[in-house]
Amino acid sequence: MNILGRSATALLAVLMLSAGAMAQDRLVVVNKAANTVSLVNAETLEEGAVIATQPNPHEVHVSPDGRFAYVSDYGGSYGDSLTVIDLETDSAVATWSLGEYRGPHGIWTSNDGGHVWVTAERSNRVVEFDTATGEISRSWDTGRPGSHQLAVAPDNSALYVANIAGNSVTVIDLASDEVRTIESGNGPEAIDVSPDGSELWVGMRQDDEIRVYSTEDMREITRIASGGEFPIRLKFTPDGARVYVSNAASGSVAVIDAASRQAVGEVGVGAVPVGILMQPDGRRVFVANTQDDFVTIIDADSLSVTGRVVAGDEPDGLAWAPELGR
Numbered sequence: 001m002n003i004l005g006r007s008a009t010a011l012l013a014v015l016m017l018s019a020g021a022m023a024q025d026r027l028v029v030v031n032k033a034a035n036t037v038s039l040v041n042a043e044t045l046e047e048g049a050v051i052a053t054q055p056n057p058h059e060v061h062v063s064p065d066g067r068f069a070y071v072s073d074y075g076g077s078y079g080d081s082l083t084v085i086d087l088e089t090d091s092a093v094a095t096w097s098l099g100e101y102r103g104p105h106g107i108w109t110s111n112d113g114g115h116v117w118v119t120a121e122r123s124n125r126v127v128e129f130d131t132a133t134g135e136i137s138r139s140w141d142t143g144r145p146g147s148h149q150l151a152v153a154p155d156n157s158a159l160y161v162a163n164i165a166g167n168s169v170t171v172i173d174l175a176s177d178e179v180r181t182i183e184s185g186n187g188p189e190a191i192d193v194s195p196d197g198s199e200l201w202v203g204m205r206q207d208d209e210i211r212v213y214s215t216e217d218m219r220e221i222t223r224i225a226s227g228g229e230f231p232i233r234l235k236f237t238p239d240g241a242r243v244y245v246s247n248a249a250s251g252s253v254a255v256i257d258a259a260s261r262q263a264v265g266e267v268g269v270g271a272v273p274v275g276i277l278m279q280p281d282g283r284r285v286f287v288a289n290t291q292d293d294f295v296t297i298i299d300a301d302s303l304s305v306t307g308r309v310v311a312g313d314e315p316d317g318l319a320w321a322p323e324l325g326r
Contacts, residue, residue: 024323024324025042025043025320025321025322025323026039026040026041026042026048026087026320026321027039027040027042027277027286027295027309027318027319027320027321028040028060028062028069028085028318028319028320028321029288029295029309029311029312029315029317029318030053030057030058030059030060030071030275030315030316030317030318031057031311031312031313031314031315031316032056032057032058032074032290032313032314032315032316032317033056033312033313033314034312034313034314035052035053035054035055035056035057036050036051036052036053036057036312037050037051037053037057037060037069037071037083037085038050038051038311038312038315039051039087039090039321040295040309040311042279042320045297045307045309047309047310047311048090049090049091050312051085051090051091051092052092053071053073053083053092054073054075054079054081054083054095055073055075055076055079056073056074056075056076056079057071057072057073057074057083057316057317058072058074058105058316058317059071059072059074059105059106059107059275059316059317060072060107060317060318060319061107061108061109061116061319062087062109062319062320062321062322063109063113063131064109064111064112064113065113065324066087066321066322066323066324067086067087067088067324068084068085068086068087068131069084069085069087069319069321070082070083070084070085070107070109070116070118071083071084071085071107071317072104072105072106072107072118072119072317073095073104074103074104074105074121075102075103077102077103077105077121077122078102078103078122079098079102079103079104080097080098080099080101080102080104081095081096081097081098081104082095082096082098082104082107082116082118082129083095084096084134087321087324088324094134096129096134096135098118098120098127098136099136100123101120101122101123101125101127101139102120102121102122102123103119103120103121103122103123104118104119104120104121104127105118105119105120105121105148105149105150106118106119106148106149106150106151106161106162107119107150108150108151108152108159109131110152110156111155111156113131114130114131114132115128115129115130115131115137116128116129116131117129117150117152117159118150119147119148119149119150119161120139120147121146121147121148124141124142124143124144124145124146124147124163124166125139125140125141125142125147126139126140126142126147126150126159126161126170126172127139138177140159140172140177140179141179142161142163142166142170142179142181143166143170143179143181144163144165144166144168144170144181145163145164145165145166146163146164146165146166147161147162147163147166147170148161148162148163148164148189149161149162149164149189149190149191149233150162150191151191151192151193151200152193153193153197153215154193154195154196154197155197156174157173157174157175158171158172158173158174158215159171159172159174160172160191160193160200161191162188162189162190162191162202163181163188164187164188164189164205166181167183167184167185167186167187167188168181168182168183168184168188169181169182169184169188169191169200169202169213169218170182171218180218182213182218184202184204184211185204185206185207185209185211186204186205186206186207187204187205187206187207188202188203188204188205188211189203189205189231189232189233190202190203190205190210190231190232190233190234190245190246191203191234192234192235192236192243193215193236194236194240194258195236195238195239195240196240197215198214198215198216199212199213199214199215199221199258200212200213200214200215200218201213201234201236201243203226203231203232203233203234203245204226204231205230205231205232205248206230208225208226208228208229208230208231208247209223209224209225209226209231210223210224210225210226210231210234210243210245210256211223211224212224212261222261224256224261225263226245226247226254227245227247227252227254227255227256227263227266228245228247228249228250228252228254228266229247229248229249229250230247230248230249230250231245231246231247231248231254232246232247232248232273232274233245233246233273233274233275233276234246234276235276235277235278235285236258236278237278237282237300238278238280238281238282239282240258241257241258241259242255242256242257242258242264243255243256243258244256244276244278244285244287244298246269246273246274246275246276246287247273248272248273248274249272251268251269251270251271251272251273252266252267252268252269252273253266253267253269253273253276253285253287253298254266255267255303264303265303267298267303267304267305268305269287269289269296269298269305270289270291270292270294270296271289271290271291271292272289272290272291272292273287273288273289273290273296274287274288274289274290274316275287275288275315275316275317275318276288276318277318277319277320278320279320280320280322282300283299283300283301284297284298284299284300284306285297285298285300286298286309286318288315288316288317288318289315290314290315290316291314293310293311293312293313293314293315294308294309294310294311294315295308295309295310295311295315295318296308297309
């Protein structure tokens with residue numbers, strides 16, 4: 001075989017390995033009206049295992065090693081549990097109780113996999129679980145109603161909580177346990193931290209705007225139009241260059257340049273877009289259209305819709321599960 005032939009063969013092998021690796025990555029889709037979670041092949045977009053949860057699940061976060069998915073069983077704000085899914089066996093292996101706290105919603109796993117943080121909306125709390133025991137290790141009172149959505153500093157130094165009914169954002173220092181509340185606009189829900197940890201972006205769903213805060217002192221930096229009506233989720237791209245905003249009442253996703261604060265595009269996706277998931281390499285963006293029962297796929301380069309994932313009834317929370325052992 002000549003050099004050109006060997007090069008082509010080597011390139012083909014690399015592409016096949018890459019495709020094989022992607023084929024083992026999966027989307028975790030929470031179907032809140034079906035009380036299930038769907039595991040979807042990230043390459044073929046085919047639904048695989050469907051796993052039952054407790055009533056009305058809303059959000060999900062996957063452990064850093066890809067082994068477990070933790071699901072908040074919201075229960076119409078009266079739920080009191082998390083469902084733990086083993087992604088090696090594709091089965092629910094535990095149900096963790098929140099005890100006296102109700103309405104688990106926003107959820108996140110620590111970088112070392114040792115803790116899970118979840119809001120308890122009806123109890124105005126944030127609860128920390130020890131993943132080794134499944135027991136509550138700490139909790140914090142936000143002091144404001146509607147503690148719904150959660151974002152976490154990239155270095156796990158702080159938790160940020162959007163208090164919808166309380167028109168505020170709570171900041172929890174994980175080293176000192178200090179709890180601080182910042183007044184915001186009306187109906188804060190969408191919330192995310194920039195990948196470098198310097199900025200917190202919060203969507204005010206009743207004001208149709210985004211407020212940007214410095215995480216150093218929680219000073220408000222600026223306000224930006226959300227690019228639609230009822231901003232309900234927002235997510236930074238992995239490189240921090242852009243922010244995607246799902247505007248639920250507009251049926252669209254706005255794309256904002258993070259540095260200039262200017263809108264660079266809008267993508268129509270369908271009825272009531274809610275959950276947003278960034279593919280780790282930044283090539284694709286997944287948006288859960290809750291009232292259309294599918295997940296829209298957006299190509300990040302062209303800002304065009306390239307496909308849909310059909311899962312269960314009312315998809316909402318989304319997560320990426322990498323191939324185990326990779």
